[in-house]
Amino acid sequence: MISERALRLQLARQIAHWRAAVATINDPSNFAAAEAWAAVEGDLDLALRRRLQETVNRLRAEADGLASQLSTAQSREQLLAVRKRLIAFRQRYSQTETILDFYGDAINTRTNPKLRAILHALDLIAGHSMDAALRPLGRPSPPVLTYIDKGMGASILRAGVRLWDGGTLSPAAAIKITRHNLYRPTSLIHEAGHQVENLLGWANEFAALLRHELASFAPVAVAEAWAATATEIVADIFAFAHCGYAAVAALHDVVAADEATVLRYLPGDPHPIPYIRVLLNAAYCRWAFGVGPWDDLAEAWTETYPLTQAHPATGDFLQRSVDLLPRLAELSLARPLRAFGGRSIVQLLDPARINPNALLAWARQLGPALYISPHWANTEPIRLLALSGYRMATEPEKAKEIANEYEAWMLRVGGLPARAA
Incomplete structure (x- = not known):
């Protein structure tokens, strides 16, 4: 001893x-x-x-x-x-x-001056997205710290959560943006939506709504499966309400993997199965804007990933869910919620502002001034993201030109002089 x-x-x-x-x-x-x-x-x-x-x-x-x-x-x-x-x-x-x-x-x-300016611009964009939802409700937005990292998808360490030592509270919404989406950062808005959801209790209320409303149209197990993914659905809703089709196309490209992945059900995963998640987001566009390029996206998606390749039980759930898409879109966008003071998300964040026709008319009216005006940078940074992302999705032959234009805008907003860009 x-x-x-x-x-x-x-x-x-x-x-x-x-x-x-x-x-x-x-x-x-x-x-x-x-x-x-x-x-x-x-x-x-x-x-x-x-x-x-x-x-x-x-x-x-x-x-x-x-x-x-x-x-x-x-x-x-x-x-x-x-x-x-x-x-x-x-x-x-x-x-x-x-x-x-x-x-x-x-x-x-x-550390890099160029990335420093871009990340500062992303901080401002994420902050604007939260302010738009929280300020009308009398709620302050937390500070934002964006950073770049590898991978396919973005993520957030929410402000106010307990950190790894069990005692420290996160002082900011720390949002990871991936390199491949740096110039169409709609995923930034999805992650900001997680912060807003946490502050307002949006997901819990929405999950209860799904359980109640879907029970009349589908088996309880289907309603429960949808309710279990409410936290991710509401973040998608938040991104759509701010960015429209730009968010839908970017989401598509993040989850467009092999058949097995797109059609796979993972028990405990808070994300909807990718197959139905993309179709639901396309349904948001259809609900808000009518006919448009999202219809082609949805058609190509279902052709690329036939339900016959899914596990039988998963395929049955997905087919039932396809039939529910119009109902799910209405519940997602139009239902008043206590979290929003008795309003719906589209009453809080009007999708007419990011209707493609309105965005393109805005761009035609302002011309090059749209990307160099401090006024629009300060007042409409998210609408400009919606426009740029829409154009990237619908004008692939000009994608590099559009990305360069958006990068130059972010550098100006982030404070990097033009000669340093």
């Missing part, structure tokens, strides 16, 4: 190591470059630094408490209690490091 002296010595050595380790994570520049930190907006910069410093301070206090407990430990049992607490501290240190690494990596994507 190890002696008390040896046990005390090893505990003292380990505690000294971990106290020194805490000192190394106290400096934000150890996780992100100074120029990247400087690119974070003032209020968000202060909020992030304050929250991260509070996290490190809690860890330091815990390390100091370990040292104090060791200094007063008299018996073997007390030393073993210190050891148990030390093991727990190691886990807390790893959790804290994960928090700091996450924000450090996100902030470091702003």
Whole structure:
């Protein structure tokens, strides 16, 4: 059996190591470059630094408490209690490091001047999207920190959620945007929709609505399956209400994988099966705008992914759901909800503003000024995203030209001088 002296010595050595380790994570520049930190907006910069410093301070206090407990430990049992607490501290240190690494990596994507400007523009766009829904309800929008990362789909770490250490609250809506969608970032609005949903309780209310309304038209199991995906459906609704067909086409391209993936049901997955998710989003366009390019998209989708290739049970669910699409679109867009103060989403965010005909008429009226006017950048950044995304989806032969035009707009909005672009 190890002696008390040896046990005390090893505990003292380990505690000294971990106290020194805490000192190394106290400096934000150890996780992100100074120029990247400087690119974070003032209020968000202060909020992030304050929250991260509070996290490190809690860890330091815990390390100091370990040292104090060791200094007063008299018996073997007390030393073993210190050891148990030390093991727990190691886990807390790893959790804290994960928090700091996450924000450090996100902030470091702003080191490059061009990406810094683009991400600043995306911060503003996401903030506008939340303000449009929350401000009429008397609710403030949280700060936004966008960052670039690999992958097919975007994601969000919502403001206000508890982080990995169990004590720190996320100070901002940290939204990942993927490189392939950087110049048609409608997924940014989908992720902002998750934040809005969380603040308003939208998904829970919508899930209850689906259970109640669909039960009259479909088996209970079908209604329950749709209700289980409410959190993702409402984020799609939010993106559609802001961006229209641009959001639908971009979603299509993210989920347009092989047959097995598109037709697969994954138990516990909060996303609708890709096959029916794309068709539902096309149905939103049909409900709001009538006939349009979304009809061709839906037709090509069903031809590319025939239901005969699905598992029989999944195929039956999908066919029943296809029959429900007009009803689902009406429930999604037109039903008043308590979350919106008794209004529907289309009463809060009028889809007439992003009707393709209205967007194209707006572009013809303003011409090149649309992309260089500070007024439109400040007042209609999301509508401009809807226009650019619509044109990319319907004018593929001009996609590069449209993407370059939108990139130049984001650089101007983000504060990069034209000569640096």
